[in-house]
Amino acid sequence: MKNILGREIPDYIEGYGKVKPFNGASASYGIKTKSKVKLTSVKPGDKKLLSSINEALDKVKIKDGMTISFHHHLRNGDFILNNIVYEIAKRGIKNIKIAASSIFPIHEPLVEHMKNGVVTGIVTNYISGPVAEAVSRGYLKTPVVMMTHGGRPRSIESGEIHIDVAFIAAPTADSYGNINGVYGNAACGSLGYAVPDAQYADKVVAITDNLVPYPACPIEISQEYVDYVVKVDSIGNPDGIVSGTTKIAKDPVGLKIAQMAARVMDASGYIKNNMSFQTGAGGTSLAVAAELEKIMKDRGIVGSFAAGGITGYIVDMLDEGLFRNLFDVQCFDLKAVESYRDNPKHQGMGGSMYGSPSNKGAVVNNLDVMILGATEIDTDFNVNVTTGSNGIIMGGSGGHSDTAAGAKLAIVVTNLVKGRLPIIKDKVTTITTPGESIDVVVTERGIAINPKRKDLIEKLEKSNLPIITIEELKDKAEKMTGKPEEVKFSDDIVAVVEYRDGTVIDVVKKVLG
């Protein structure tokens, strides 16, 4: 079977199940059902505070075959996923499925657990480091399911993925299960991605290293969703919580691309009062924000909101009055955490509110401009941020496809060539985000506009921006690098890439050799 993008995908994938093929970014809207939830009610006098992770594992009756979930707000500083799986492994339990909103290099111990059958399934929106590599090498028994930041809450809410136990790393909690991320040694700010887990898991365990007297205000996740609370010495390393990617580009190429992207936004007519904006936390993407900041200041423009994972750069724009509000699903640095804690204009949002296509309207739907990165782009504007050009998994959508689908103007900013490899290709190794959602590709050597955006082509042709076709951009890249060698794959599927609506947009196969 081929899906609408021409990708060969089996009807049925062993260890995944029946495939719903991707059928276009807008194909799945309509009547949706949020799943029922079973819980055990808590009566006056009941206690939730347990003495150890082991006691929690007893209480939730952990057993073979369960799906357990984690949020990734502690990023590469997270201790909780490793500690929980370690304790589970010690019990001789097998066949655990990990539903983690993202997986980082710190989660390397999972590789051993994959090899010995403790962990046989992973569902995640982003995966990098040793675990990603091990998946690509075929060490996980079933294909990893790659979701999006909006697709995961959709899947959880719909009941497609059922979480038996959610383990919520809680920077601050009280003994009755109220949680916030704004205080404590591992303060990470918004806990947006943990919200659906708390709401829909059969059992919810909060794990904290900062147990405070009741109530742990401001409450981000409420006692009404939490079964048990465990106090541990440390839930994470603050140094790893702040993402290493949140540094603004200083190199001339990155800055040039950022300036061009800002000019594209301007020429397209999107820089105006009440505009909304989101950018990734990569260096070039952040540099676009800096360019936008200059223009907004110069012209006295006040935008509606900036959204996303929030960095200090975006907080500055709020503080300068360039946006009325921020929507924050995840704080990337301490400045963002403090602003989220102290400024009521800095509004939190759960993962569903951020990006689900199956609720009554996600925040991404209201984005004017989204600045995105890419590992590869093809001449149909399909974007890969899942695998490297070597075929190895090194990321995933995160909010890429969600924001691209929602934004009126989705701009990919990228160097034309990276590490002597062309970024624009005939076919991307893996499709993460469909080309229909991408409007413009900005590189230092030219700008390509998606042909379906005739309105944009018309506007931008009037500018003196270097507009060329995506094919011309590809040719330029290949002239610099030569045509790259094709990566060789086996037939074994190691990852199923779900679009935000749960259809399969692509699969990743095991790399040969």
Added chain:
Amino acid sequence: MKNILGREIPDYIEGYGKVKPFNGASASYGIKTKSKVKLTSVKPGDKKLLSSINEALDKVKIKDGMTISFHHHLRNGDFILNNIVYEIAKRGIKNIKIAASSIFPIHEPLVEHMKNGVVTGIVTNYISGPVAEAVSRGYLKTPVVMMTHGGRPRSIESGEIHIDVAFIAAPTADSYGNINGVYGNAACGSLGYAVPDAQYADKVVAITDNLVPYPACPIEISQEYVDYVVKVDSIGNPDGIVSGTTKIAKDPVGLKIAQMAARVMDASGYIKNNMSFQTGAGGTSLAVAAELEKIMKDRGIVGSFAAGGITGYIVDMLDEGLFRNLFDVQCFDLKAVESYRDNPKHQGMGGSMYGSPSNKGAVVNNLDVMILGATEIDTDFNVNVTTGSNGIIMGGSGGHSDTAAGAKLAIVVTNLVKGRLPIIKDKVTTITTPGESIDVVVTERGIAINPKRKDLIEKLEKSNLPIITIEELKDKAEKMTGKPEEVKFSDDIVAVVEYRDGTVIDVVKKVLG
């Protein structure tokens, strides 16, 4: 059939259905299910803003037999319930069931709609004024179902009551359905009681007179739950939003009772650091807060939280540092609204988090002391706040039974005699809250302790408080008033009083003559 309190209740009540008899305050804890939710997803570009209530009625396909819901945060200033039902009536629609968290005198127009069959069912937690009187006279086709503030969200979440359309009066909203109650002409603060309606109704319509640019931060109810937004000229009269009952008692009897109640709290050992406290908004109840305030200040005590409907008096205690936090499901006055808006220690909560017995632990579960009012109390400590001694409905539980069930010390404060009628009786006209949840009754002529609280009796006997039995208290009252005449009722059931778990604790029959 008699329930555990000896109340005669049919197995089946016409217009209500099969009866689950009340079987004790703790009988229903255990495994619970939250209902699934059906919704229509909203895609990028879709608009939610409609031009009129009539357009909204078209969009939600309003029709005979539907259940429509309302919150009561605008109290006796609410225009929305009347306006919606007016438009529905104009369409010739019949058999509407109103699920309103409370009903006030301003809702008098419902009486006509009841008489002409537009409205044939009412589910509410509190009902006063002409509608209550009309129900008592038998004008509603089916018995009104009286729930509690915690029982209503339980019922909605469980699917027992299914809301077809929730109409949410929104003091501030944006065109995409984000709502807050802290700005606008009809600012009412917390929108806690509207939360389950937004989450579980098939369709949700926000009606606002303060449409602001997106996003309407701070968001209390999110766009992910709202289908449509309607802008009207006015959603309510601010004068009616501030409850008339929130004036502290100045009369010597009220003050004496308050002082005695505070001494009971003290002698019982509940006035100490980390204590939690809630009081009703009646004059004597508020006077207890004032007494507590003095003691806490004198002794340098810092409590954990105060909860409930919040008044300026309680805000003062927060501001003075006497409590670390407030939990607010409803603001009773402007000072509470402003504090809720500006002070992050003043935490909002939804109706379920406040009082549902079927989630993972409501805030009421953590109450140390609850100060309650009463219309009647019987010698089993059962309390009536549903009907007057004349048998006419004049209130309802609100949070009475929820807080009484949760609090470690539930104190009823009341004059022994009101309007020449005794408050303590052999049998209350209607049981709202079971005696097992009431620990102490404080009157100006004596204090009765529930015999099951042997610990309290022991502690309080050591004080020089006037402890007597409830029977003695009853005798004292009757000596002053004589034995009151029995009210005569027909056999027609006009109200079914549900305990917070959905069992039937009592019924109200039509008054004869």
